[in-house]
Amino acid sequence: MQMGIPPSRVFKLNVDGAFSSNGSMAGIGAIVRDSKGEVIMSAAKKELSVMIVVEVEALAILRGLQFCIHLGIHNLVIESDSLLVVKEFNKKGSLKDTFDNVIREAKELMTQFGTCEVQHVNRSCNEVAHSLVKFGLSVQNISLWWGAYPDVISNILWSDSSTL
Template sequence: MGIGIIIRDEEGEALVAECDIKNNVVNAAVAESLALRKATDLCSDLNIQKAIFEGDAKEVVEAVLSEEEVVLDFSSIIDDVKFHFRNRTHWFIQFASRKKSTVAHTLAKKALEIGKQLVWIEEVPKFIVGCLLDDTSCNT
């Protein structure tokens, strides 16, 4: 599976872009939860205090928001994500349609193409510039 993460500031400007791969993942919900965990790990490592995470997998978003313990194929991954959220009162998660996250999907596809992890800080790769503008206009 490919993972695509984009971190933006409050004005929509890209701060960090990352693409990565994970092998032997066949379940879409597991893939989405792994990508979310990677995003929360990254934001935690960067000491980002305020964040809104968006995901297009309703099942994953609902599992993170649930107060009850969930029993799913990816429960341990959700527990890791919830741990990050417990310690950060200004982190939120919400469902977003796939059309609002073309940058993340483009990065995920690129990860599959190149077969390795790449991270860009402050400068985004050229192949996502058009998507970044589309996503920004879609989110305003």
């Protein structure tokens, strides 16, 4: 279920991060949609050097921002289901958490956008990114789809579009 469609000329990036069931590896999922809900890009990536859950959630935002910069996007709304990470991104001042380098790097990238904000959504509104991250745990390194998406999320996207 989608949180909502962004205004015209604003793109929405949904991200999620997770660990495998045995905790041996982490992955991220990201999907970018335009104001019509059309998929611009989707990605699933394995991350090898992540230590804690909030770090992989923050890393998902960083990777999503890196993808969006390459797409030439200027206005972006980022949605994550990690309330702690969203609060860290929206904090003013210095960071002192174990994952502060990831957030600092992502905040630096955010300055390259005309507008860029990070919002919290419930897991039920982030199912596409969550399915992508589960898929990401099984990829060699990274799988990218430009203007497309893998079959594993097609039912969720169809359900999203029917609720608009």
